[in-house]
Amino acid sequence: MTRTDLEYAIESGTAAIDTDAFRRALGHFSTGVTVITADAGGSLAGITANSFNSVSLDPPLILWSVKKTSTSWPVFAAARSFAVNVLAVGQSTLAAQFARSGTDKFSGVGWRHGASGAPLLDDVTARFECERRYEYEGGDHLIVVGEVTRFSRFDRRPLVFTQGRFSVAIDHEEIDQAVAAASAEDRPTFLTMLRRAFLHRASEFREEAHAVGFTMNQSRLSYHLAVSPGLTLENLARVALLDVDAAKDGVSALEDRGWIGRRVDGTLELTSEGRRQNVRLGEVARSAEAAKLAGYTAAEIEIARRVIASLGGRLDNIPDYGEDP
C-alpha cells in the first residue's frame, strides 16, 4: 500500500466474507435515487433502486437490478413496461416509503399513468418510460435492461445518495481555486465566500466530531435522538436523512459504546452518557468556531450572524434551484 493508503484506509477486506464492509465501500460510489414502477392489470409495484444506470444511446437502453426475492418483481415480470422515476431533493421520504415492503407504497403519493401504462410519480427530476428488453443473471439480483421510449427532465435538483446519506451536489472548492488563480483582483461574491467557508467549516467539524468519537453519520443519529427520543430505527433514519443500512451501522456502533439504548417498546434513545457526548460535540463545535473568531468582538460576531442569516432563506420556504434549462 502507498503511504497515502496507509494514512487514509478505513476498511479493506474480502468482498465474499466482509459483506457489511463491502456494502459500505460500495457507498463511496455516489448515485441518484430512483423509484421504479409498473402496473400489471391494475396491480401496482414500486421499488426504490439506486442500481439504475445508462447503458446505450443507440438503441436507448438503461438497466437496474432487483433482488430475486423481491415480492414486487412478479408485477414487473407481468408488465410489459416500467417507469424509472428519478427522485429530486426533498423526496428522500419517498425513497424510504418505496423501500419498505408490506405497506401500500403508493398511499399518499401523487402519480398518474404514463403512455406506457406505468405509474409516473409527481415532482421527480427526470423520468424514463421503458419497455423490458433483457433480464440477466446477477447473483442475488436480476439485472433488468429496458429500452427507453419517452423521457422527460425537470427543473429540480437531483437527490444524491452517498455513503448512506441523502444529499445534494454542489460545486467543490476546485472551482474556487480556478477562479482565485484567474481573477485575483476581483473581490469574491458572498456566494463564493459562503461556499468556501461552509465547506471549510464542514471539514473542520468532521475532525471535531471524530475527536469526540462520532463519525458524521453517528453525529446525525445522536443529534436527532437527542431532540426526538423514542424513534424507531426507520423513523430515525428518515429524520437523519440516512438509509436504513447506514442508520443500522451507526446505531449499533453507538449501542456498543453504550451511547444509545432501547426502550421497552424497542424504540431508541440516547443513554445519559450518549446525551453527555452529544452535548459535548455541540460545545466542541461552538468553541472551535469561537476560537476561529477570537479576533472579533461579540458585537462584530453578532453583526456577521445577522448578515449571514439575511443572505439565507426561511426554512419553511426553500426554493429549488433545480437544473439548467
Next chain:
Amino acid sequence: MTRTDLEYAIESGTAAIDTDAFRRALGHFSTGVTVITADAGGSLAGITANSFNSVSLDPPLILWSVKKTSTSWPVFAAARSFAVNVLAVGQSTLAAQFARSGTDKFSGVGWRHGASGAPLLDDVTARFECERRYEYEGGDHLIVVGEVTRFSRFDRRPLVFTQGRFSVAIDHEEIDQAVAAASAEDRPTFLTMLRRAFLHRASEFREEAHAVGFTMNQSRLSYHLAVSPGLTLENLARVALLDVDAAKDGVSALEDRGWIGRRVDGTLELTSEGRRQNVRLGEVARSAEAAKLAGYTAAEIEIARRVIASLGGRLDNIPDYGEDP
C-alpha cells in the same frame, strides 16, 4: 402532465430520436466517477466510467458498461481481472485524462499493481479488484459483470458527477428543517448558518443567471472563457469542472447566441457581446447581494465579509473531510 410538470419540464422526447436530450435527461441521475483499469501482459488500459454500479452482495458482483468500439476493450478482454478505482474530489482531471483516447492515459498518474494484477490508482476514495464473470449485450455498449475479490475504502470525499458537472455532496436543507423544528431554542452554529445561506444564495444566483440568459453550466463556461480566453473545448471543460459533452452543449448554445466565437486556431473566446453579458451577470449577482443587505451599513458588511473569510480556509490548502471511519 400535472401542473408542476408543465411548470418545470425542461425537455421531453423520444429517446431513440432526441439522443442529446436523452443524454441530458440521464444526467439528472447522479453518479460517482470511476476509472476502470486492466493489465494484459504489460499492456495497460484505463477507461473513465460512470456506468459502474453494485449488483449483488452474495456473490459480490458489480457491473459497468463499455462502448463496443472502445479501443481499450481488447486489453480488458485479454485480462482475467480488472480494478474499479472510485475517484475522490480533486481527481476530476484524472476522469478527463482517462476519458481521452489516443494518449498515454497513465502518464503522470500514481498507481501500482494490485494482487489481481490490475492497476490500482493512488488517492481514490474506494477500490474494487474484480474477476470478469459475464459480458452481456447492451446495444452500443457491452455490460461487464465482475466478481469482487478485494475492496478498500478511504478517508476521502467521493467525486460526484451530476448534470454534466463534477461536484461534491453535502447535506441539503431538509436537515436544517428537521433541526429547526426540533430545537427552535438552540442558536444555530455558523456551520449550519453558512450551509443555509450558501444554498439559498446558490438558488437565487441560478435565477439571476437565467434572467441574464445563462444556465449554470453556461455561466461557468462564460466565466472561465472571460478569465482565460483561447482555451480548447477540452481545457475549458476541465477548468469549468464539466464533462466534454456538457461543455459542448453549453458552448454551442452560446455560439448560436453569438456570445462565444472561435479563433483562427480553433480555440474559444467570448465575443464582445459575450464579455458584456458575462460582466452583466457579475453585476446582477453583486447587486442582488447588495439589495439583500440594504439594511446594513458598509462597515457592517465589511465586518461580515471578514468574519466569513475567517471561517473559510486558504484556497491553496484545502483539507479533505473524507468519509466516516
